[in-house]
Amino acid sequence: xxxxxPLPRPDHDTQPFWDAAQEGRYVVPRCAxxxxxxxxxxxxxPHCFGDxxxxxxxxxxxxVYSWVVATHPVAEVLVDQVPYAIALIDLEPGVRVVGNxxxxxxxxxxxxxxxxxxxxxxxxGVRVPNxxxxxxxxxx
Amino acid sequence: xxxxxxxxxAIVGIGETEYSKESGRxxxxxxxxxxxxxxxxxxxxxxEIDGLVRYDxxxxxxxxxxSSAGLRNLRWMSHTGYGGTGGNAVIVHAAAAIAAGxxxxxVCYRSLNERSGARYGQGSTWMSEKVGGFEQMQMPWxxxxxxxxxxxxxxxxxxxxxxxxxxxxxxxxxxxxHGSMNPRAMMRKPITVAxxxxxxxxxxxxxxxxxxxESDGGCAVxxxxxxxxxxxxxxxxxxxxxxxxxxxRARGIIFRDDLATTEAHFTAKDVYxxxxxxxxxxxxxxxxxxxxxxxxxxxxxxxxCGRGEGGPFxxxxxxxxxxxxxxxxxxxxxxxxxxxxxxxxxxxxxQLRGESSAQVPGCEVVxxxxxxxxxxxxxxxxxx
Ligand SMILES: [Zn+2]
Numbered sequence: 001x002x003x004x005x006p007l008p009r010p011d012h013d014t015q016p017f018w019d020a021a022q023e024g025r026y027v028v029p030r031c032a033x034x035x036x037x038x039x040x041x042x043x044x045x046p047h048c049f050g051d052x053x054x055x056x057x058x059x060x061x062x063x064v065y066s067w068v069v070a071t072h073p074v075a076e077v078l079v080d081q082v083p084y085a086i087a088l089i090d091l092e093p094g095v096r097v098v099g100n101x102x103x104x105x106x107x108x109x110x111x112x113x114x115x116x117x118x119x120x121x122x123x124x125g126v127r128v129p130n131x132x133x134x135x136x137x138x139x140x
Numbered sequence: 141x142x143x144x145x146x147x148x149x150a151i152v153g154i155g156e157t158e159y160s161k162e163s164g165r166x167x168x169x170x171x172x173x174x175x176x177x178x179x180x181x182x183x184x185x186x187x188e189i190d191g192l193v194r195y196d197x198x199x200x201x202x203x204x205x206x207s208s209a210g211l212r213n214l215r216w217m218s219h220t221g222y223g224g225t226g227g228n229a230v231i232v233h234a235a236a237a238i239a240a241g242x243x244x245x246x247v248c249y250r251s252l253n254e255r256s257g258a259r260y261g262q263g264s265t266w267m268s269e270k271v272g273g274f275e276q277m278q279m280p281w282x283x284x285x286x287x288x289x290x291x292x293x294x295x296x297x298x299x300x301x302x303x304x305x306x307x308x309x310x311x312x313x314x315x316x317x318h319g320s321m322n323p324r325a326m327m328r329k330p331i332t333v334a335x336x337x338x339x340x341x342x343x344x345x346x347x348x349x350x351x352x353x354e355s356d357g358g359c360a361v362x363x364x365x366x367x368x369x370x371x372x373x374x375x376x377x378x379x380x381x382x383x384x385x386x387x388x389r390a391r392g393i394i395f396r397d398d399l400a401t402t403e404a405h406f407t408a409k410d411v412y413x414x415x416x417x418x419x420x421x422x423x424x425x426x427x428x429x430x431x432x433x434x435x436x437x438x439x440x441x442x443x444x445c446g447r448g449e450g451g452p453f454x455x456x457x458x459x460x461x462x463x464x465x466x467x468x469x470x471x472x473x474x475x476x477x478x479x480x481x482x483x484x485x486x487x488x489x490x491q492l493r494g495e496s497s498a499q500v501p502g503c504e505v506v507x508x509x510x511x512x513x514x515x516x517x518x519x520x521x522x523x524x
Contacts, residue, residue: 002281
């Protein structure tokens with residue numbers, strides 16, 4: 001788990017995401033009219049411009065779309081934490097989110113690799129969802 | 141998109157301060173010097189400037205310049221958004237204002253102490269204890285700097301099209317070759333692809349030599365009407381066409397449907413229609429090179445090669461000053477200086493005046509484009 005990273009300052013568009021995360025749920029915004037999700041959370045559907053957002057549970061698994069491995073510590077607090085992977089993860093159509101791929105050597109990451117959601121408790125007591133290699137338990 | 145801007149305006153003055161790691165001066169001082177030099181280059185007095193375009197990220201505003209630089213007669217002012225796109229977006233705005241009769245002589249500028257001040261490559265420049273907006277969906281996972289965000293595009297092109305790090309190295313070599321010929325350049329020691337490969341990894345797949353440098357300095361460009369341009373000191377660089385583009389959907393750079401389709405694909409169509417020319421008419425290209433992979437991406441977007449072909453295209457010296465399609469003959473953000481892309485339009489002007497340190501023989505039409513995968517802008521210039 002990364003230490004010393006900025007924590008979220010939720011706003012009207014993102015509050016439901018962070019509220020659910022504190023309860024251990026990964027929720028995403030979907031359009032009440034067309035049903036398609038989007039990311040990051042916004043006030044309106046970017047596909048049909050409907051302005052009613054219906055939040056719902058995301059799939060617990062996603063796949064890696066792209067990634068970088070942060071090897072150079074860009075902040076003092078990262079000096080003993082590099083390397084770490086930062087990935088773009090496809091959760092469902094329209095929803096591609098950021099996470100680390102935890103529990104795997106960053107050099108082993110591949111495009112399309114499956115990852116699953118889990119929750120980290122940051123030192124400030126804030127729960128932040130993240131991703132790891134599936135344990136094999138489909139309910140994980 | 142039509143010919144509304146075609147040769148209604150021209151670039152007539154360019155000015156630059158020294159580029160360094162530590163200017164030892166305020167950004168206001170850098171802006172004042174660059175503007176004065178650009179006015180001198182054009183052979184006008186600063187008081188004749190009646191329009192101004194600034195980058196919205198610039199620390200120096202209009203008010204500071206009216207009191208310090210002698211810009212006492214401004215009647216039209218504008219800002220352009222989103223970082224490095226400004227390098228060409230400022231020229232788009234200036235040309236539009238002149239075509240509309242809102243101003244006759246417009247100065248565009250960028251001044252920054254980005255090396256001695258807040259460095260863009262440092263997380264601390266962007267981080268705070270709590271972050272809002274799209275950053276709350278990036279920074280908690282340690283996605284903190286431009287190299288990390290733009291590295292995602294490089295990786296995706298490697299996945300989809302088989303691009304290689306050595307191809308990015310070929311870009312770095314071309315930029316440094318040009319930098320080695322440029323007396324203004326901060327980085328002049330030639331490099332090889334092997335040096336690129338040996339440079340430390342920053343945000344894998346991006347090595348250190350895939351990342352632009354950090355600099356202190358200021359630049360200014362003066363644009364004026366067709367009528368006035370003909371009577372000034374230097375031959376005008378005629379603005380044939382200019383365009384900006386948003387693309388379809390992108391927030392925080394990386395949140396988009398397709399990391400292999402950039403905003404520049406949209407801008408390209410408009411800038412060619414605006415100028416009435418196509419890729420085959422272009423003699424040299426200046427591309428906002430924050431990271432090396434964005435040069436092949438821009439070359440695809442602007443139609444110099446097919447989709448996915450940018451990686452192989454940049455090999456074999458093709459983008460060197462003496463190659464088939466010279467790119468960034470000043471050394472770009474990687475070797476000359478990082479003044480947020482404004483030096484690129486200055487170099488385009490130099491090429492058309494025949495004053496480049498890596499002069500392209502018979503250079504008559506230059507495309508200058510910026511911020512491939514962000515809000516995007518492009519300008520096509522023609523020799524007098
Ligand atoms: Zn919708």
